[in-house]
Amino acid sequence: MTGNAPTRILLVTGMSGAGKSTVLRTLEDLGWEVVDNLPLLLLDRLMATALPDGSNERPLAIGIGAMTRGFDAEAIVRRIKKLSETHGHDIGTLFLDCAGGELERRYSETRRRHPLALDRPAPDGIARERELLAPIRRWANRLIDTTEMRANDLAAEIRRSFAGPGEGEPVVTILSFGFARGLPRNADLVFDMRFLRNPHWVPDLRPGTGQDEPVSAYVAGDPAYAEAMERIEGLLLMLIPRYRAEGKAYVTIAIGCTGGRHRSVHVAERLAKRLRGEGFSLTLAHRDLGAAPQDSLEGSPTDQSMDGNAAS
CATH class of the missing domain: 3.40.50.300 (P-loop containing nucleotide triphosphate hydrolases)
Structure with a gap:
């Protein structure tokens, strides 16, 4: 030899x-x-x-x-x-x-x-x-x-x-997407962010994305945001080690909103940061981030959203 x-x-x-x-x-x-x-x-x-x-x-x-x-x-x-x-x-x-x-x-x-x-x-x-x-x-x-x-x-x-160091770890992907353009085909877990207020209906925020600070601040200001993020993060921190223990090779976590440019992007960025901070290695991708904003995709703001707090 x-x-x-x-x-x-x-x-x-x-x-x-x-x-x-x-x-x-x-x-x-x-x-x-x-x-x-x-x-x-x-x-x-x-x-x-x-x-x-x-x-x-x-x-x-x-x-x-x-x-x-x-x-x-x-x-x-x-x-x-x-x-x-x-x-x-x-x-x-x-x-x-x-x-x-x-x-x-x-x-x-x-x-x-x-x-x-x-x-x-x-x-x-x-x-x-x-x-x-x-x-x-x-x-x-x-x-x-x-x-x-x-x-x-x-x-x-x-x-x-x-299993040696790093062996047996699932390949974790966090993917933002827009429901208007279809569900990701290989998603294992899907979280719908359309319950959060929609920056699309705020004229100054519409051109931006969930990677921009003003958009992120607007999304995070929703009254339901803090509790929802705490529960989602806790669930993922429990599930990913269980997937690893069962030998699952790939875990794709899909985060969706209507157009895939604002709420889902911000939440995906936050989840990736939290999971990396907990020691998980993962890939972050934004499927529809480059898509142009369109009112026809976002639907119409509700009567209660005069200040921009629209439900999409």
Whole structure:
């Protein structure tokens, strides 16, 4: 293995039906390079392959199992020892175990046949596989018993155990928009700011945007503004960590008003500042900020808005 080989290497193995696919998908979501069911004859070649500069920062997960071509648990243990001694890398081994009765239930529910018992009852294949895997189970430096776990529980455990700094964080986007031009297609959360008074109906404020101080001050002066912002910010501070814990990769928070130039822009700017202050990394975008102000989009001011406090 060359000097630019991966610095983090994990072999993922265990009982069929115990969650190997879930683990590999989760590691891939965390940014790992994942190789599954690689013929063992190619393992040495993979480990010795030179990588582009900087690629060694991306960890490598290799999925192996009893059905991997050339599988021999004792030979795998010897090969891991040799690779570790020869190349000086700490190669971790994660073994996924599960009680036989639970494995039988999973095979029964999915109507899949056990790969080692295609023409026999699943318990026969489970027993045979457990025997074949015994040497590598004894060798593994990490074991997870998934008997009582759902797929989401296992994925959360992998994220807790193997996510490096900055890995597993959702990509958070705060997007302002105008309802008159349609809802954003990929929004996860939508907050409607049309309950706030509308700067569009104040002639001096109409040409401006929510990024301008006079417009922001006008929006923030609405009697409902302070309490609404406090509640929305509190909700987001609670939800974003929950999305992260569930492994959600993208979270788009859409803030809307009628035209997408005043109220939604100001509120999006405020929310972005607050969330960044709480340590979240995010992207701020204004979809309709460049659109020209139009009375036909904003509707008509109400009879109670002679001073410009219009509801749009």
